[in-house]
Amino acid sequence: MITIPSQEFTDLLNEISKKWQEEWSKNRIFEADPRDQKKFFTTVAFPYPNSPFHLGHGRTYVTGDVYARFMRMRGYNVLFPMGFHFTGTPIITMADDVAKGDKDLLDIFRNIYEIPPDVIPKLSDPLFMANYFKEEIKAAMREIGLSIDWRREFTTIDPHFSAFIVWQFSKLQKKGYVVKDTHPVGWCPVHNLPVGMHDTKGDMEPEIGEYVVIFFETKMGSLAAATLRPETIFGAVAVWINPKATYAVVESWGRRVIVSERAAEKLKFQIDVKVLEKVNGSELLKITAINPVTGKEIPVLPADFVDPTTATGVVMSVPAHAPFDYYYLKKAKVSIEPIPVVAVEGQGESPAKELVESSHPKNDADLKKLTEQLYRLEYNKGVMRSDVLRLVKEELRAELSPIAGKQVPEARKMITDLLLQRKAGTKILEIMNKPVYCRCGNEVVVKILQDQWFLDYGNPEWKAKAKKLLANMRVIPEETRKDFEYALDWLQKRACARTRGLGTPLPWDKKWIIESLSDSTIYMAYYTLSHKLREFGLHPSQLTEETWDYILLGEGDVKAVAERNKIGIEALQELRRHFTYWYPLDLRHSGPDLIPNHLSFFIFNHAGIFPEDLWPRGVAVNGFILYEGKKMSKSLRNIVPLRKAIRTYGADVIRIALSSLVDMSSDANFTEAGARAITDNLKRFYELMQMRSGSSIDGTPERWLRSKLHRLVRDVTPLMESMRFREVINELLFNLSSYINEYLEMVRSESREYNNDVIREVVETWTKLMSPFAPHLTEEMWHQMGHNTFLSLESWPTPDFNKINDEVELEHEYHKLLIEDIRAILNVYKGKPSAVVLYVHDGSLNQVVKSALDVLSKGGTMKDFMQMNTPKSKEEARTLQRIMQYVTEMPETVKRLVLSNVNEMDVTRKGVPFLRYKLNLEVEVLPYTQEVRQKINKEALPYRPAILVK
């Protein structure tokens, strides 16, 4: 056999890839138009070009392409288009970072992605960046062999596309799915802009949480104590103030309120705040406050641990449940008895007290740990003590009485509602993981945005439609359906417009830009038309709402629409024809990260805008890619650019490694060793194709190999349909390869040459089966085998059931079992074996074995078997017992052999050449007789010959 060194083969792969990519493109074989043929429309989430592709990006695209290619071979008119997502802020952010000279980023661009030095400065222009990376990504897509119809390419800032988005939002607006509301966001007071994770130092996502503010009346105004545990108000015995901080008396919530000066500043972003006067914290210590629930007068005490920058800078003191409070009260030698509020089984009266006294915290950090521990415990396991009611002031007692015995979460809600209702408290928002800093260095605050536009995914009618869509949609893998159900349920109002970024302005409020996850929900429809819009030379201004209504919904009168928008009737009808041919979308591919957002919006928007018969039919979700066991990340500097990987390993190898090495839903680990294994296996088939020196003898080995091949075709086809690519590749690349080796051994054991026709049949079928995975190599092989059609357009093979030969396969399996048994013996055999004798049972027990099998298959046990056969002697009973045991542990192959009624002696004898070859020993097959039994003192059972090693 000819062997090619691996590197040479990789070079060959690259050469072949280039050649066929050019051929495909030149012959436009992936350009699909409506025709009289069943169609399959598939898309993969379009890329966001703010970086070149790395290995990880490749997976979804290749997975989608493998399926597209498969469906094409299954006789579908397949459309696989691609576009580019320019909308939003990340491109701008990235360009900003380049402009600012971000060291890490520049280093990655220069040294990992190998972007030419003269290009890098130009990337500070967002549009240049987007276009540059778009071309870069496109090149990668071509080089990996995606079967895309490139005529339809567009970007989301093309004016035609904007016209389409305007239509989409007008539709949503008219259906009442767009609403106006207020919304809290992380906000930079200097930029005057919302900040997300991308905009903060260290990429911290600002987490917004809610504090309950409780008003403690004083003669200077209400002290606004902020708390996360309002239910402990019953046990508030003092109010903490930081004596070193400045406080402000302000007018807010319709009253005079005392908060820290810093809090007053921040609260301005949430509510109206009018600062009346400023006071030193120490001054406040002179006053006393009233607990609004108990009505008791309590002291205002100094505490350094109170952070004036967090929430209101005023804290209520609950020594029974807050370790800080107990610790500092004790330290200040204030003698106030803690008042327990929450009871936890197995805990003492005053948990904070006990915790502090038993674990001796040394500093605030220790106290913080204790606090978290206690909060968690009481939140999850605590119930409200009933004796707290005694403390409640008269007018609230009746209303609060149900709180006794309630779980903490419920009690919290109850008391909060009461406080709010009585105007004894309110809620404020705060950054929970503070401090979070904007890139400009300022601390991020919470701002409540007024007049924000939302898509109302909480709208019950819309939600119901979305769920219906999901219920009728294919989800691959099926387990992911749960994630979708959860996401659809959970989605509520979602802001759909931003103040900055690239994209389409909201049609009715042009200062807002439609946000990127909102303008990419039904764009698949646009693919069906994009090249036609260009072809007809339509201007965006002609793409009015009614134009789209006609094309996409079939609404309106063609003539009138054509006339008013100065579009030819034929053109309009043609567009409508294209759209209706391709829509609905058959399958959408993406990564799992898009389930709670993009894919769910995709479902919602289709459900909201299109009639049911145009709802998408399926989604497929695949896992991520790891590199040598680790997630690819900037910080690890282990990002592998896709194009580089293609150059190193070859497109086909990368395709297989990305799409088919693990189950769809799991993350795939790309390793150098794994890639090499794929290369070597591909190479083996390529070499196999070049084998030419065989014979034409057509015997058992040939029947066996054909049987294996056709069985494989049969099994692999449904696996392809359900996208179980891992199993397919396992069969095609690894199992089939070992079948061939096995076949060659069988042939050799008969001391003859292999059969040319069989090998050719195997290789030719293999090229077809393998074509979706390794389109370049197989296309080349197909042509080298003398065909002049495109393999990519050939039909998927169908199995010839007549060639699936159970008997031949079973017999061969049995021979292998015999070899295993003999080897097990040889393994412990001392001395040099010269020959093996197999004494085959005469078959007189076959009936009994069959009946034992029958009992077992019906779920019966030894007992049933014994009862059925009623042994007449002890010896017979023993034999029956042995047989039952034997049958219980019997390999499937043997079971089927027993049931097949073939003659065991014949079957065994047929295997002699192969056994000899594999064992490299003389093998003899003889009948098992009484004499033999006495001589070797071993027992034989059906298909378990007595084995003697000499």
Added chain:
RNA sequence: GCGGGGGUGCCCGAGCUAGGCCAAAGGGGGUGGACUGAGGCUCCACUGGAGUAGUCCUGCGCGGGUUCAAAUCCCGCCCCCCGCACCA
């Protein structure tokens, strides 16, 4: 916290919804051998332990249980990963 997914042999990873073909697929790696001028190619054998006979023991996160029989079913526990919004 809520929701989802996991913990399998040196590593990666199937199997576990339908309990017996499971010492547990497949790949990687390792060891030995064949081929070869040489091989990082290819092929064969071995790769939990013990054993002069096809067997036995241990074993699929931990601890119990059901069953003639459990990686697979039930109960409890521990640990890991992912998502949780205006951000692509």
